[in-house]
Amino acid sequence: xxxxxxxxxxxxxxxxxxxxxxxxxQSLSIGVVHFHVNDNISKPNSIPHSTHSIxxxxxxxxxxxxxxxxxxxxxxxxxxxxFDKMLKLRPLPYDFHFNQLLxxxxxxxxxxxxxxxFQEMSSRKIDVDIITFNIAINCCCHSNRVDYAxxxxxSAFKRxxxxxxxxxxxxxxxxxxxxxxxxxxxFFTNLIKLNELQPNVVTYSTMINGLCKTGHTEMAIWLFRxxxxxxxxxxxxxxxxxxxxxxxxxxxxxxxxLQSEMMEKGILPDVWTxxxxxxxxxxxxxxxxxxxxxxxxIEDMNISPNVHTFTILVDAYAKSGKLDDAKQIIxxxxxxxxxxxxxxxxxxxxxxxxxxxxxxxxxxxxxMECEGLSPTVVTHNILLxxxxxxxxxxxxxxxxxxxxxxxxKPDIIIYQTLFGGLCKSNYVDKAxxxxxxxxxxxxxxxxxxxxxxxxxxxxxxxxxxASKLVHKMVDCGFSADAITTSLLQQILTKVQxxxxxxxxxxxxxxxxxxx
DNA sequence: TCTGTCTGAA
Numbered sequence: 001x002x003x004x005x006x007x008x009x010x011x012x013x014x015x016x017x018x019x020x021x022x023x024x025x026q027s028l029s030i031g032v033v034h035f036h037v038n039d040n041i042s043k044p045n046s047i048p049h050s051t052h053s054i055x056x057x058x059x060x061x062x063x064x065x066x067x068x069x070x071x072x073x074x075x076x077x078x079x080x081x082x083f084d085k086m087l088k089l090r091p092l093p094y095d096f097h098f099n100q101l102l103x104x105x106x107x108x109x110x111x112x113x114x115x116x117x118f119q120e121m122s123s124r125k126i127d128v129d130i131i132t133f134n135i136a137i138n139c140c141c142h143s144n145r146v147d148y149a150x151x152x153x154x155s156a157f158k159r160x161x162x163x164x165x166x167x168x169x170x171x172x173x174x175x176x177x178x179x180x181x182x183x184x185x186x187f188f189t190n191l192i193k194l195n196e197l198q199p200n201v202v203t204y205s206t207m208i209n210g211l212c213k214t215g216h217t218e219m220a221i222w223l224f225r226x227x228x229x230x231x232x233x234x235x236x237x238x239x240x241x242x243x244x245x246x247x248x249x250x251x252x253x254x255x256x257x258l259q260s261e262m263m264e265k266g267i268l269p270d271v272w273t274x275x276x277x278x279x280x281x282x283x284x285x286x287x288x289x290x291x292x293x294x295x296x297x298i299e300d301m302n303i304s305p306n307v308h309t310f311t312i313l314v315d316a317y318a319k320s321g322k323l324d325d326a327k328q329i330i331x332x333x334x335x336x337x338x339x340x341x342x343x344x345x346x347x348x349x350x351x352x353x354x355x356x357x358x359x360x361x362x363x364x365x366x367x368m369e370c371e372g373l374s375p376t377v378v379t380h381n382i383l384l385x386x387x388x389x390x391x392x393x394x395x396x397x398x399x400x401x402x403x404x405x406x407x408x409k410p411d412i413i414i415y416q417t418l419f420g421g422l423c424k425s426n427y428v429d430k431a432x433x434x435x436x437x438x439x440x441x442x443x444x445x446x447x448x449x450x451x452x453x454x455x456x457x458x459x460x461x462x463x464x465x466a467s468k469l470v471h472k473m474v475d476c477g478f479s480a481d482a483i484t485t486s487l488l489q490q491i492l493t494k495v496q497x498x499x500x501x502x503x504x505x506x507x508x509x510x511x512x513x514x515x
Numbered sequence: 516t517c518t519g520t521c522t523g524a525a
Contacts, residue, residue, distance in 0.1 A: 065516085099516040106517090134517040169518040202519045209520060237520045244522065275522045311523040318524095346524040381525040413525055 061086070061093060065100035072107040079105055083117055087124070095129050102135045111139035115148075130161045134170060141174030149174050168196070169203045176210030184210055205238045212245035220245065236262070240272045247276035252284060269301060275309050282316035304336065311344045318351030326351050342373045346382055353386030361386055377411050384414060388421025396421050397430075412443050416452050423456025431456055432465060447478035454480070458487050463499045470503045479510035 064082070073079040083101060086093050098121060105114040118136040121128060133156040140149035149171060156163060168191055175184035188207055191197035199207075204227050211220035224242050227234050234242075239262040246255040255277055259269060274297045281290040297303045305313075310333045317326035326348055330340050340348075345368050352361035361383060365375065380403045387396035400418055404410065410418075415438045422431040435453055439445065450473035457466035470480065480488070488504050 096516055101516095103516055129516095131517045138518070164517090166518045171518095173518070200518085205519045207519090235519095239520090240522085241520045244520070247522090270520095272520060272522060279523070306522095308521090308523045313523095315524065341523090343524045350524070376524085378525045385525070411525095417525075 057089060058093060058097075061089070061097060062100075065097055065104065068100075068104045072104055076108065076110060076113065079108070079110070080113075083120075087126075092126060095127050095132055098126065098128070099131050099135060102132065102139075106135065106139060106142075109142075111142040114139040115143065130156065130164060130167065133161060134164075134166045137167060137174075138170045141170055141177065144178060146171070146174040146178050146180070163196075165197060165200050165203060169200075169206055172203065173206045173210070176206070176214065179214060181210055181214040181216065199232065201232055201235050201238060204232060204234070205241055208238060209241045209245075212241060212248075217245055217249065234262075234267070236267055236270055236273065239267060240270070240276075243273060244276040247280040250280060250284070252277065252280045252286070255280070256289075269297075269303070271297075271303050271306050271309060274303065274305075275312060278309060279312045282312060305338070307333070307338050307341055307344065310338055310340070311347055314340075314344055315347040315350075318347050318354070321351075321355065323351045323355055323357075342368070342376055342379065345373060346376070346378050349379065349386075350382045353382055353389070356390060358383075358386050358390060358392070375408075377408065377414060380408060380410075381414050381417055384421070385417045388417060388424065391425060393421050393425040393427065410438075410443075412438075412446060412449060415443065416449050419449070419452045419456060423453065423459065426460055428453075428456045428460040428462055428465075445473075445476075447473070447481065450476075450478055451481045451484045454484050455487055458484075458491060463497060463503070467499050467503045470506050474506055474510040480507040 061082075068079075068082075073082075079101065086097065086101065098117075102114045102117060105111075105117070115136055118128075118132065118139075121132070133152060137149045137152050140146065140152060153163060153167065153171065156167070168187075172184050172188055175181070175187060184207070188197075188199075188203075192199065197203070204223065208220045208223050208227075211217070211223065221242065224234060224238065227238070239258065243255045243258050246252075246258065259273060259277065262269060262273075274293065277293060278290060281287075281293065294305075298305070310329055314326045314329045317323070317329060330344065330348065333340055333344070345364060349361045349364055352358070352364065365379065365383060368375065368379075380399075384396055384399055387393075387399060396418065400410070400414070415434065418434060419431045422428065422434070431453055435445070435449075450469055454466050454469050454473070457463070457469065473479070485507055488500065488507060492500055492504060
């Protein structure tokens with residue numbers, strides 16, 4: 001089956017299933033919370049089961065915090081104002097309330113603020129429990145301060161708290177997110193050996209994900225199989241983690257087998273299970289299987305694609321030159337209440353650019369801003385690349401300056417695109433001068449950066465500049481890629497220049513060609 | 516009230 005027939009089948013299928021937008025955006029306005037301040041600083045030791053004995057401001061606070069810990073505060077100042085009021089409230093709110101406030105901050109990803117509030121609570125000797133510690137430890141890990149997280153573990157011990165499975169799972173994730181996978185593995189196994197940790201499905205899934213992400217896929221699969229034999233069975237998240245990792249390695253058949261396995265065991269897949277599979281099937285041009293999988297997902301399993309899933313499809317259509325189908329997908333998304341975001345638009349913009357429809361891409365770029373979507377460095381790179389591909393080098397250069405005027409900092413990929421465009425139009429001197437600017441701006445060239453500009457120099461017969469850059473590149477631990485090497489060899493068949501020969505020698509010495 | 520996948524674009 002061809003991509004075209006799958007695409008029309010899929011489109012009509014999605015159109016048939018079009019649903020209205022969700023009407024669940026009800027206002028959840030909460031009245032102003034009034035706090036009373038008195039001088040009674042006594043605090044009950046345990047949370048009463050009946051609300052009769054709880055002062056009214058505490059009940060309001062509880063209701064407010066329950067809602068805010070689910071939805072998050074509108075802004076940080078509101079959260080801080082509530083914290084200040086809580087500090088003045090007498091009797092002091094329960095640790096439970098402070099935990100809810102900290103949880104709300106976590107929802108807002110205000111990890112460092114949460115840690116500051118925890119410190120403030122500690123300095124004021126406000127009662128906390130192991131959950132407060134767990135939240136603070138988690139915040140440290142999210143702020144890449146796993147060292148501080150461990151020092152909090154130590155203070156928890158000192159204060160007589162017994163760390164639980166949440167504490168240890170959080171710390172294991174912290175270590176893994178800091179690429180300390182050996183330490184995480186040691187910590188995990190030692191805790192089990194010492195009987196300090198009875199891992200639950202989250203602990204195992206965390207460990208498996210960390211192993212996958214740090215390149216220890218085999219170990220991850222071993223742990224996954226071990227789990228299957230244990231009392232703690234893998235759940236949807238565990239399967240999703242492993243399926244995603246297998247897909248990342250392009251082993252879609254293994255991933256599909258695992259997906260069937262989970263369904264046979266009665267573990268329900270979700271949108272996270274399907275998205276990596278859809279992505280890899282698109283990438284491998286296995287359209288027929290893609291179509292079947294989408295049908296299974298939407299019709300059999302009643303799982304609705306989300307913005308990520310749709311973007312994978314938009315991107316697949318865009319990359320196959322099916323611009324109309326990509327646009328059709330966006331219409332379907334709107335109809336289903338899944339609104340395209342910046343990533344979706346970037347894919348669409350790329351489709352316009354690859355079709356040479358730069359004007360359309362620019363219109364989309366401007367409209368997008370009207371819709372409140374802010375362009376990213378990726379957006380700018382797509383447009384810059386589009387202009388360079390069309391040979392509109394001066395326009396590309398103007399665009400490059402304009403985005404900086406608008407306050408966007410170019411990244412290494414933007415510079416690479418620019419170098420490629422300039423070299424292609426024989427403005428290699430300009431490229432070399434931008435290369436210097438780039439380095440002055442603190443951006444460190446990567447292998448690809450060097451290779452692009454070296455090729456540019458070679459094309460333009462700037463052999464001395466090319467030679468200097470080859471030496472610099474090799475000294476930085478990079479090597480010539482296949483394109484640079486073959487270009488060099490091609491030139492050498494015609495020109496027997498000693499600089500070129502030395503350069504070629506240097507390239508050969510630098511190890512395997514990077515593909 | 517606390518822990519996990521968070522997938523999509525250059």
